[in-house]
Amino acid sequence: MNEVGPAAQAPGSDDLEDLFENAPCGYISALANGRIAKVNRTFAVWTAYEAEHLVGRRFLDFLTIAGKIYYETHFAPLLRMQGFFNEVALDLVCADGTTLPVLANAVVRRDGAGGIRFIRVTVFNASDRRRYERELLEARRTAEQASLALQDFNAMLEARVAERSRALDRAWRLSPDLLMIAGSDGVLSAVNGAWADLLGWEASELVGQRFEVFTHPEDLAATQAVFAGIVEAPLTRPYEGRLRHSDGSYRWFAWTGAFEDGQVYATGRHTTAEHEQAAVLAQAEDALRQAQKMEAVGQLTGGLAHDFNNLLAGISGSLELMQTRMSQGRLSDLDRYMNAAQGAAKRAAALTHRLLAFSRRQTLDPKPTDVNRLVAGMEEMIRRTVGPGIHIEVVGASGPWPAFIDLPQLENALLNLCINARDAMPEGGRITIETANKWLDDRAAHEHDLPPGQFLSLCVTDTGTGMTPDVIARAFDPFFTTKPTGQGTGLGLSMIYGFARQSGGQVRIYSEVGQGTTMCLYLPRHYGSVDAEGALLAHPAVLRAEQDATVLVVDDEPTVRMLVTDVLEELGYTAIEAADSGAGLRVLQSNVRIDLLVTDVGLPGGMNGRQMADAGRLARPGLKVLFITGYAENAAVGNGLLEPGMQVLTKPFAIDALASRIRNLIPG
Structure with a gap:
């Protein structure tokens, strides 16, 4: 039909x-x-x-x-x-x-x-029923007839009420969901049998108790708010919270309910299995992500071992040949081997530097920097790097604010962003490099995860393939890459992110699939001037000291102590050596004259170099300190928050740079 x-x-x-x-x-x-x-x-x-x-x-x-x-x-x-x-x-x-x-x-x-x-x-x-009742009242003139009619009517109503009660009771008893009735104060007045089946609580243990007694502590505030809201309007969109089982564990339930005649009527559907399934899926995703990271780590370490072995072969081979030529009295080829060894050492230092930038523990040497000048100085190198198929456009801000930043690190970040932009445009396209002054109010600063204030932005925009929201969300994760296996380790953007955050700034991605991508570095404004040459000054000529001075050298590596001591002797200074922080502090607390402390940061002896220097300054206020450090000890140095009279020189360093720093720090 x-x-x-x-x-x-x-x-x-x-x-x-x-x-x-x-x-x-x-x-x-x-x-x-x-x-x-x-x-x-x-x-x-x-x-x-x-x-x-x-x-x-x-x-x-x-x-x-x-x-x-x-x-x-x-x-x-x-x-x-x-x-x-x-x-x-x-x-x-x-x-x-x-x-x-x-x-x-x-x-x-x-x-x-x-x-x-x-x-x-x-x-x-049902209006007819009311009309029928009026007719019965009018018929009371005949008492016997009215009484019989009323009895019959009452019997009919009682039968209907009884049937309705039986139907409601069946629904109450047979429901697989939790059913409850509670007062506006949250005290349970009735529960169905599903409470015993799903939570192990009998009705006698529940009635008279407040629902908060059985609510998970982490869900208590939210559940109380939802319960109070039911009094104002029916809860039609399920709210999920946890209730305590009689065995002490917790189960998830999705609640709906309404308030009527001073009572809250609510239904809770059991959803623990759904949550457990979601948790299993999340664990599987985490396991897959970890496996992918470990695979990337394996690729990374294999590549590092290969690169370092090549570099070490160049250094050790050059030194052996130098030793052989010197024993033979053949000195004509020494310069070539020296240059080869020094070049390999510099490449090894650069490789270590990139790794520690990725780990966000590099030592930065920030200086006031004109970013427009930096971009202009790099423009030709960027053009050569990305190739003739990519058009480069530079849009510099008029009157850009200076940034207090590590110049070489910023150059490296800009170059890497341009290389990434090139890789996103295999068929060619356009890269736009743009600087701008940005003033972030409270709302904008919150969106960028930065403190409110003034920032200089350096943005690289390409016309490439763009990124999906999922890729944007994971772009800065270590080891995450969309490139094929063997063509990327997923370190580049993570290194840039680490550098920006360590410098007090931020990196943000703006992208649409098929439209291109904009990567923006936000750098804190520097309130001061920039020197005419940019941010870096050439090392002045190192002259021999005109007066005596004593320098304390603290380093646990004998070779480093030897090199620093030899430089001091060349400069005409007296050197005192110590192999750990304990020995160094004893010298600082003695009556020996000390004009300069040269110390590593990572030291044995119970304290690091910064702690030793601070303790030494208690006995020698104003003591000049030069930290010579591997990149990984930057946190101990203070991330650029050095006191007056303290400077940092990162390992490995050029000997002339060391000599220049020492000469400039010693008074007179």
């Missing part, structure tokens, strides 16, 4: 159609999804709606709020479970806003496979 329209009616059904349309009760035929397919004229007249306006809507849409809640929590579930529902009292909202009390019966019609074909709802006008 098709309930949708007249086309499905059998020939000769005019009488049946007339009976259907003009019956003294309302008829509604609804589809399985609850949408009305057909109504009779009686129901349309009662509600003052046109039949065409009713078709396609839900019977639920014409109920009061209380009726909607009852329909969702009791009427619809019980109807689906047992296939029928007898005379439930509801209030319909008519087109003019008035309400009409009705009694509704419902029955489900299924096909051979058990699927719902349609739902037939019969609606009786």
Whole structure:
């Protein structure tokens, strides 16, 4: 039987159609999804709606709020479970806003496979009942007749109430979800049997207790807020929280509820399995990500071993050949071998430097820098690096603020960003390098994860393939790369990010797939001037000292102590050596004259070089200190927060640079 329209009616059904349309009760035929397919004229007249306006809507849409809640929590579930529902009292909202009390019966019609074909709802006008009650009152003149009629009517009502109570009790007992009734103070007044099945608590252990007693401590504040909100409006969007099982563990439940007649009525669906499945998936993703990182680490370490072995071969081979030539008295080739050894040593230092930049523990030497001048000085090198297929455009800010930054590190970051931009444009394109002054207010600073203030931005924009949101979210993760295996370790952007954050700045990505990418470095503004040559000054000529001075050298590496001592002797100074921080501090606390302390940062002896220098300054205020450090000890030095009279020189260093620093630090 098709309930949708007249086309499905059998020939000769005019009488049946007339009976259907003009019956003294309302008829509604609804589809399985609850949408009305057909109504009779009686129901349309009662509600003052046109039949065409009713078709396609839900019977639920014409109920009061209380009726909607009852329909969702009791009427619809019980109807689906047992296939029928007898005379439930509801209030319909008519087109003019008035309400009409009705009694509704419902029955489900299924096909051979058990699927719902349609739902037939019969609606009786309860106004007739009230009219019937008035007639009974008027009939009290005949006491016997009125009494009998009233008894019969009461019996009918009691039967209906009893049937309704039995139906509600069945729904309460058979529900697989947690059902509860609680006062506005959160004290439980009734619970169903699912509490014992899912949480192990009997009703006697729950009734009279506040729900907070069983709520997970981490969810308590949110649950209290949601419970208070139910009093104001029904909770239709499920809220998930955890309840304590009798064995002490916790289970997840998704709650909906409503407040009526001073009580909160709520239903909780068990969702622990869903959370456990989500946790398993998250663990699997983490395991996969870790495996990918370990694979990248393996590639990285293999490549490093290869590079360092090559460099060490060049250094050791050059030294051996120098020794051989010197023993033979052949001095003509020494310069060539010296240059080869020094070149390999510098490349090894650069490789170590890049690795420690990636780890964000490099020692920075920030100076006031004109970034426009830096970009202009690098423009030709960038053009040669990216190749002729890429057009380079430079847009420099007018009157850019100086940045307090490590110049070589910024050059390296800019070059790497341009190389990444080139790789994103295999068919060629355009790279735009742009500087700008940025003033970040509280909102903008929060979005950029920076303190409010003034910053200089250095942005590199390409017209390449762009990035997806997922790639942007992981772009700065160590070892993450979208390049094929063997063509990238995923260190480049992480190194740039580490450098920017260590410098008090930030890196941000703006990208659209197929449109290109903009990578922006935000660098703190320097309130001061920049020297005419940029930020770096040439080492002055090193002259022999004109007066005596004593320098304390503290380093646990004998070779380094030997080199520093030899430089001091060349300069005409007296050197005192110490191999650890304890010995160095004893010298500093003695009466021996010390004009300068030259110390490593990573030292044995119970304290690092910075701690030893600070302790020594207690006995010798104003003592000049030169830290000679590997990149990894920058945190101990203080990330550039050095006191007056302290300087840093990173290992490995040029001998003339060491001599120049020593000469400039010693008074006189």
